[in-house]
Amino acid sequence: MVGKAYPTVSIREEGMRDGLQIEDKDISSADKIRLLDLLSETGLKEIVIGSFVSPKYTPQMRNTEEVASGFTPKPGVRYTALIPNERGRERAAPFKNKLSVANEGTPSLGVHMCDVFTKRNWNRSQAQEIAAWPARIEDAKARGVAEASLSAAAPWGSNFTGPVPLETLMDMLARQHALWDEAGIPVTTCGFADPMSWNMPHLVENTIRAIKQRWPHIIKWRLHIHDGRGMAVASIYAALRVLGSEEHLHVDTAIGGIGGCPYCGNGRATGMAPTEDVVHMLDDMGIETGIDMTRLIEAVWVLEEILGRRAMGHVSKAGPRPRGKALYDPNMPFVETFEHATHFLRGPEVYSDAIVPWTSPIESDQLKEVAGIQRSVS
DSSP: TTTOOOEEEEEEIIIIIIIIGOSOOOOOOHHHHHHHHHHHHOOOOEEEEEEETTTTOOGGGTTHHHHHHHHHOTTTTTEEEESSHHHHHHHHHGGGTTTTTTTOOEEEOOOOOHHHHHHHHHSHHHHHHTTHHEEEEHHHHTTTOEEEEEESSSSSSSSSTTOOOOHHHHHHHHHHHHHHHHHHEEEHHHHHEETOOOHHHHHHHHHHHHHHHTTTOOOEEEEEBBOOTSOHHHHHHHHHHHHHOOOOEEEEEEEGGGOTTTTEEEEESOOOHHHHHHHHHHHHHHHOOOOHHHHHHHHHHHHHHHHHOOOSSHHHOOOSSGGGSSSSSTOOOOOOOOHHHHHHHHHHHGGTTTTOSSOOOOOHHHHHHHHHHHHHHO
16 A cells, blocks of 8 residues: 555554463463563563463462562563452552552543453353443543443454344444443443454454545554454554554464464464564654664563573574665575574574585576675765
């Protein structure tokens, strides 16, 4: 889209929470703190450090207190945690000097479009979620909030109940909007969580278009979408296509593309949009992120070391698109393995054992042109 003016974008890193929670390996507090401190040095502005949930159902989060106590906060980075109930608030309270945890942000009337999923995940029905709306509105009024949000989970479909028609979603959002109108609190934001990976670019685009047409005053958007079917990055791009420069898009991502909910039916295969892949796309589109790609990739490599397996993202394996002096050596040998491919950061020593089939240097007029351009800009 030539000349397209994109919205501003912010990223919340979910690898420590949504990412690690699905892993069955016993990950030590020391390793989690090491990874969290590395993420703090990447330029990310918001990082979820974990969740204060029952270790009976989410064993990986058993040591969240130790992580919260042990990590080193970096000025300018907002650290948050998932706190689902009063017991979670009690556990998080000692770390209020480090974490932004309670009664912050734009209030939302959340609802799952799939009654089965919310019963599996939160042990409550969709009807119970809706019944809680009045209390949320009263709390927002008591706090004197200036704006509110519409939100829905599983907005495009469910592994258990099938697709959600756009009309059904819009009706649910309209119910929320009417209640905020009645409370006298303007709606400026709309957010979607897609735990079961039903996002598709055209669905995301059509949904945002419909909302913008009906409620043009909504200019802030939040997407927490999973990548079990490989569409998360494409769906984020679809959102960017339909949003203007006066709007803001907040996206949740996870380094390495790890993540998933044990209640959705896809386990570790669910994944999330890989942070490094999203940042690579945004940087190439000219959308400012302030994130250091090299440090981000290095954090993914540490994550893989901790997990003992490769993560699901792409840029950490193949590297960013090379430009200028980062262009590959035309006489490099065969590059066949994942380890060989890390030459983009680790240098030629990683492929020193590779096959070299050519007997003389490769020559090309295009290489001469590239060399000339590099000389002119250096």
